[in-house]
Amino acid sequence: MSDLCDQNSSSSTDFSVQPHELSNVKKVIAVVSGKGGVGKSLVTSLLAVVMSRKGYHAAVLDADVTGPSIPKVFGVKETPASDGTGLYPSKSKTGIDIMSMNLLLPGDTEPVIWRGPIISGAVKQFWTDVIWTDVDFMFVDMPPGTGDVPLTVFQSIPVDGIIVVTSPQELVSMIVSKAVKMAEIMNVPIIGLVENMSYFKCPDNDKVYKIFGDSHIDEIAQQHNLKVLAKLPIDPAIADACDRGLIEELDAAAWLEPVAQILE
Numbered sequence: 001m002s003d004l005c006d007q008n009s010s011s012s013t014d015f016s017v018q019p020h021e022l023s024n025v026k027k028v029i030a031v032v033s034g035k036g037g038v039g040k041s042l043v044t045s046l047l048a049v050v051m052s053r054k055g056y057h058a059a060v061l062d063a064d065v066t067g068p069s070i071p072k073v074f075g076v077k078e079t080p081a082s083d084g085t086g087l088y089p090s091k092s093k094t095g096i097d098i099m100s101m102n103l104l105l106p107g108d109t110e111p112v113i114w115r116g117p118i119i120s121g122a123v124k125q126f127w128t129d130v131i132w133t134d135v136d137f138m139f140v141d142m143p144p145g146t147g148d149v150p151l152t153v154f155q156s157i158p159v160d161g162i163i164v165v166t167s168p169q170e171l172v173s174m175i176v177s178k179a180v181k182m183a184e185i186m187n188v189p190i191i192g193l194v195e196n197m198s199y200f201k202c203p204d205n206d207k208v209y210k211i212f213g214d215s216h217i218d219e220i221a222q223q224h225n226l227k228v229l230a231k232l233p234i235d236p237a238i239a240d241a242c243d244r245g246l247i248e249e250l251d252a253a254a255w256l257e258p259v260a261q262i263l264e
């Protein structure tokens, strides 16, 4: 209870930290989900790809420290460079800046077995010690839920908006309500909802199957006065591109075009 009180009072206390003095980031968008595995990293990566294709300089800050999948989906392995001034993000094939714990570990199968405050400290350093040069849109891949790290990100980094990723089988109503309350406490607007794994379109006959049942995202969005920004299908090509580090070659980025227009 006292923890909750501390968190609620956090909106009035300034815990913000300064970015590196050589950084210049125009907009920071946090991508959140209620639980793991719903495609939050996929949506984060695709958003960066879409904005980059539109000519913006996009970046991804992988705050999912214990389950970092961003370098893998972009096929990036290069260790971030550093000099006495700071740490430089690694670059994807199309020039998206990426910082992730997986790029700093000796191997990508190395687990991060750290307690919450250490993890939160690492995420904060991704903001304070990394030189993010002329970034138009930074997308933060948040760990699922509302724990230590999301709290640290919202308190210390100037997040401009939140995108909530859900899937039809989730307890969407509860998850969206929690996200809305967290956003209110943190005083950050929710840009909208993205439903992933919404349907499957059979390539043989174009028939649409609701694998996880009917979606309730539209009603729930309406209840909270939120927008449904996109509905992404289940597509083996997505999983394949993620596994092979080829997300930048995926046509799926077109699904997020409406989100890109809002961000612009």
Ligand SMILES: Nc1ncnc2c1ncn2[C@@H]1O[C@H](COP(=O)(O)OP(=O)(O)OP(=O)(O)O)[C@@H](O)[C@H]1O
Pocket: 033, 035, 036, 037, 038, 039, 040, 041, 042, 043, 064, 067, 069, 143, 144, 196, 197, 232, 233, 234, 235, 236, 237, 238, 239, 240, 242, 243
């Ligand atoms: N629409 C989709 N169609 C096919 N495969 C998908 C789709 N969305 C996600 N996947 C696959 O599901 C897996 C989980 O996706 P992702 O890593 O984006 O989830 P997440 O919510 O970020 O999980 P975590 O919170 O555990 O990091 C990945 O292997 C990804 O390729």
